[in-house]
Amino acid sequence: MPSIRLHLNGVPTEIDADPDGSLLDLLRGRLALTGPHFGCGTGECGACRVLVGDHAVTSCDTPLWSVADKEVTTLEGLGSEAHPHPLQRAFIAEQAMQCGYCVAGILMSAAALLKQNPKPTEGEVRAALDRNLCRCGSQNRMVRAILRAANEMAAT
Amino acid sequence: MSQASPVLPVSLAANPRLSSWVKFSSDGQVTVSPGKVEIGQGIVTALAQIAADELDVGLGRVRMVRATTAASPNEGVTSGSLSIQQSGRALRAACAEIRTIFLAAAADRLGVDATALAVEDGTISGPGNVRTSYWELADDVSLDRDATPGVTPKPIARRALAGTSVERLDIPDKVFGVRRFIHDFALPGLLHGRVMRPENSRAKLIGLKDDAARAVPGFVAIARDGSFAGVVCETEAATEAALAALRKGAAWSEGEALPDENDLAAFLKAQPVESTVIDVRMARNSAPKALTLRRQYVRPYIAHASIAPCCAMAQWSGNDRVHVWTHSQGVYLLRNDLALVLKLPLENIAVEHLEGAGCYGHNPADDVALDAVLLAKEAGGRPVRVQWSRADELTHGPFGAAMAIEIEADLDAKGEIVEWRHSIWSNGHAARPGRGTKPTLLAGYEIENPFPIAISGNPPQANGGGGDRNSVPLYDFPAWKIESHRLLTMPVRTSALRTLGAQGNVFAIECFLDEVAAGLGEDPVAYRLRHLDDERARDVIRAAARRANWKPAPKPGTGYGVGYARYKNTGAYCAAIAEIEGDEEIRVKKLTLAVDVGEAINPDGVANQIEGGAIQATSWVLKERVRFDRTRITSNSWTDYPILRFSEVPQVEVEVIQRSEIDPVGAGEAAHSPVTAAIANAVFDCLGVRVRRLPISRDSLIAAMAQSS
Numbered sequence: 113m114p115s116i117r118l119h120l121n122g123v124p125t126e127i128d129a130d131p132d133g134s135l136l137d138l139l140r141g142r143l144a145l146t147g148p149h150f151g152c153g154t155g156e157c158g159a160c161r162v163l164v165g166d167h168a169v170t171s172c173d174t175p176l177w178s179v180a181d182k183e184v185t186t187l188e189g190l191g192s193e194a195h196p197h198p199l200q201r202a203f204i205a206e207q208a209m210q211c212g213y214c215v216a217g218i219l220m221s222a223a224a225l226l227k228q229n230p231k232p233t234e235g236e237v238r239a240a241l242d243r244n245l246c247r248c249g250s251q252n253r254m255v256r257a258i259l260r261a262a263n264e265m266a267a268t
Numbered sequence: 269m270s271q272a273s274p275v276l277p278v279s280l281a282a283n284p285r286l287s288s289w290v291k292f293s294s295d296g297q298v299t300v301s302p303g304k305v306e307i308g309q310g311i312v313t314a315l316a317q318i319a320a321d322e323l324d325v326g327l328g329r330v331r332m333v334r335a336t337t338a339a340s341p342n343e344g345v346t347s348g349s350l351s352i353q354q355s356g357r358a359l360r361a362a363c364a365e366i367r368t369i370f371l372a373a374a375a376d377r378l379g380v381d382a383t384a385l386a387v388e389d390g391t392i393s394g395p396g397n398v399r400t401s402y403w404e405l406a407d408d409v410s411l412d413r414d415a416t417p418g419v420t421p422k423p424i425a426r427r428a429l430a431g432t433s434v435e436r437l438d439i440p441d442k443v444f445g446v447r448r449f450i451h452d453f454a455l456p457g458l459l460h461g462r463v464m465r466p467e468n469s470r471a472k473l474i475g476l477k478d479d480a481a482r483a484v485p486g487f488v489a490i491a492r493d494g495s496f497a498g499v500v501c502e503t504e505a506a507t508e509a510a511l512a513a514l515r516k517g518a519a520w521s522e523g524e525a526l527p528d529e530n531d532l533a534a535f536l537k538a539q540p541v542e543s544t545v546i547d548v549r550m551a552r553n554s555a556p557k558a559l560t561l562r563r564q565y566v567r568p569y570i571a572h573a574s575i576a577p578c579c580a581m582a583q584w585s586g587n588d589r590v591h592v593w594t595h596s597q598g599v600y601l602l603r604n605d606l607a608l609v610l611k612l613p614l615e616n617i618a619v620e621h622l623e624g625a626g627c628y629g630h631n632p633a634d635d636v637a638l639d640a641v642l643l644a645k646e647a648g649g650r651p652v653r654v655q656w657s658r659a660d661e662l663t664h665g666p667f668g669a670a671m672a673i674e675i676e677a678d679l680d681a682k683g684e685i686v687e688w689r690h691s692i693w694s695n696g697h698a699a700r701p702g703r704g705t706k707p708t709l710l711a712g713y714e715i716e717n718p719f720p721i722a723i724s725g726n727p728p729q730a731n732g733g734g735g736d737r738n739s740v741p742l743y744d745f746p747a748w749k750i751e752s753h754r755l756l757t758m759p760v761r762t763s764a765l766r767t768l769g770a771q772g773n774v775f776a777i778e779c780f781l782d783e784v785a786a787g788l789g790e791d792p793v794a795y796r797l798r799h800l801d802d803e804r805a806r807d808v809i810r811a812a813a814r815r816a817n818w819k820p821a822p823k824p825g826t827g828y829g830v831g832y833a834r835y836k837n838t839g840a841y842c843a844a845i846a847e848i849e850g851d852e853e854i855r856v857k858k859l860t861l862a863v864d865v866g867e868a869i870n871p872d873g874v875a876n877q878i879e880g881g882a883i884q885a886t887s888w889v890l891k892e893r894v895r896f897d898r899t900r901i902t903s904n905s906w907t908d909y910p911i912l913r914f915s916e917v918p919q920v921e922v923e924v925i926q927r928s929e930i931d932p933v934g935a936g937e938a939a940h941s942p943v944t945a946a947i948a949n950a951v952f953d954c955l956g957v958r959v960r961r962l963p964i965s966r967d968s969l970i971a972a973m974a975q976s977s
Binding site: 188239246 | 907
């Protein structure tokens with residue numbers, strides 16, 4: 113099996129894997145990173161989003177060959193309880209979820225948005241998250257949390 | 269006046285042993301073990317608040333245990349917005365009694381009167397600086413005793429945690445990617461399984477070539493029992509490949525015909541039914557009728573459409589003991605049905621809860637648990653994790669039932685209602701597992717010696733009813749007759765989805781009333797207030813109206829509507845005001861709601877549930893409809909079963925009316941019905957057209973316009 117190299121959550125990683133296999137399968141399977149979630153397998157719900165470079169992509173339909181030598185960041189790489197990302201702090205402060213299954217992907221979409229547009233309007237936040245689904249109806253809290261994180265990041 | 273003797277709260281009466289609810293450990297922790305489960309509603313936090321408050325310990329000392337048949341109190345199912353009511357009341361009573369028991373033990377040890385003792389964060393202190401604690405006493409005080417009725421909980425004024433918006437206990441894990449969902453647990457030696465389900469409705473597996481599946485690297489086993497077939501492999505990718513190979517080798521019968529999705533009312537009304545008169549009110553002397561108004565309302569089948577596909581794990585020891593990990597709403601009830609299918613005694617099956625994604629009723633969580641059990645049987649004692657595909661999740665799980673509702677009202681010469689008739693045609697709204705002598709799990713219908721498909725029933729009115737839920741008017745009409753016709757055929761599988769029949773019934777009632785009010789030339793809020801005498805009902809309507817500045821001045825292209833219901837007629841009061849924009853399609857701009865759940869244990873948690881319910885209801889109303897042709901369910905992806913997206917989500921404002929003195933009820937299902945009606949009424953206000961068929965899509969809007977012109 114060919115070997116694939118990538119920078120995963122800041123760490124150079126090399127692993128033997130089928131280049132046509134999905135990124136999500138590798139992350140959740142052999143790499144045991146369960147931050148990204150499976151929702152549909154066809155890139156429609158966004159629960160599996162991770163950052164590839166500065167872009168949030170659906171890892172369920174991203175083939176491994178396409179991320180060779182790229183920087184891949186999962187929820188685990190965004191921040192931790194000890195060193196939270198402002199988005200993670202803001203999601204707690206706004207209690208921005210019900211079940212939280214979609215949140216892993218939504219945080220990654222939001223992180224990509226703030227990298228590209230540090231001071232988004234509410235409309236821009238909604239547009240950026242339009243390809244992430246939430247079934248519990250926590251969207252407004254999530255939008256508030258993202259705007260809160262953007263403000264916090266701008267102030268520091 | 270005789271006073272009724274005190275009784276235990278229902279869940280505590282069923283599970284009176286105090287130690288089954290609460291345990292102290294000498295290291296300063298208290299373990300609380302409710303029988304209800306977290307399904308994304310925040311219940312675990314609210315229950316922790318109640319327990320910590322009654323015991324006078326900090327929330328940080330409380331460890332909440334997930335439900336398991338091995339240890340937890342049996343609280344049936346986490347459904348019907350009853351968890352706060354049942355588990356919360358039980359915990360409050362149990363903890364109040366436990367506090368008293370510990371105070372008595374402390375009084376003994378310290379040689380002071382129990383009434384002189386106080387508890388702060390678990391430390392018990394009294395006059396003369398004497399002190400001990402729950403933790404010191406833990407080994408000496410036995411809670412292996414039954415609860416006694418009549419214990420008085422803390423006075424409301426002394427509650428420190430209940431009634432405050434503490435942060436939810438589960439949220440940090442979820443933002444930091446700490447494993448919490450069943451999907452993320454990896455047991456040692458875990459294998460992966462997939463079940464092959466037919467495309468055509470209820471097709472039978474009549475042939476299967478499995479060589480290609482067996483040739484997939486990582487293949488472990490095939491399970492086949494009648495029309496039930498699945499594969500087990502070492503990895504998920506291998507399992508998907510083996511399933512695809514198995515599918516190619518499968519031959520299916522034609523299956524069973526489905527109804528015409530474009531004429532659900534005609535289908536529902538043509539089926540054999542069991543008819544029940546739900547309620548009758550006879551007028552003593554009402555004005556003579558001058559006019560009869562008759563309207564029909566239809567709601568489609570609705571999918572649960574949780575973001576995560578259902579998942580379960582199972583592991584056998586020998587061939588007669590099995591451990592199951594599940595996100596079912598009822599571990600004991602699931603165990604009952606597993607025992608029926610497996611023909612094993614209950615004690616040979618352990619069922620343990622792990623969190624799943626948001627659960628809005630009886631989804632395939634229980635079905636996938638049996639799938640895992642059947643596949644794990646072939647796995648030589650290794651655990652097997654089974655996850656459904658998105659397509660199966662949207663096509664093979666139970667749906668919320670389609671409904672046709674006819675309302676006929678006699679109006680007097682002024683246009684006031686003198687008699688009201690409400691008739692419902694619908695499949696039953698409940699076929700949950702574990703309640704009957706036959707299992708209701710999908711694979712149980714597919715195996716070689718299948719169990720008969722359970723035709724969904726309806727809970728009795730005393731439990732809130734099913735198809736008839738919220739069909740008895742909350743208004744002061746002089747006379748009414750409410751009738752429910754439950755279908756005895758069930759080509760599309762139905763069971764409990766949030767609100768059961770309430771969403772359909774309230775949609776019908778509240779839209780009909782809007783027409784009556786319009787006929788009288790009366791404001792719809794004023795009309796409702798004039799016909800309601802329950803002050804809590806009037807308060808939520810007035811609060812929502814005030815907050816929405818009812819009724820804003822007319823604006824072209826914008827409409828406003830109101831809806832009200834008290835969930836199950838006995839639960840939470842909720843009023844909603846919708847602001848919409850409409851032309852060829854409808855955009856919901858803003859929803860303003862007021863809710864009264866009695867004592868709101870966690871007001872922000874209540875607001876979160878109401879917001880979520882309002883947004884989910886908006887999605888149902890504008891977009892959702894299970895699609896099918898005559899052979900199969902066709903809405904098997906997010907493209908074919910769209911739900912509301914971020915850019916389409918309305919602003920939502922919620923006012924929680926806190927009534928600490930009134931026993932709390934749940935909030936998870938209170939918003940759906942009022943919001944549905946408010947949107948439909950706003951559509952009329954905006955476009956002058958009454959849409960009586962959900963969803964209010966471009967198609968139903970055009971059809972309604974054509975009908976009214």
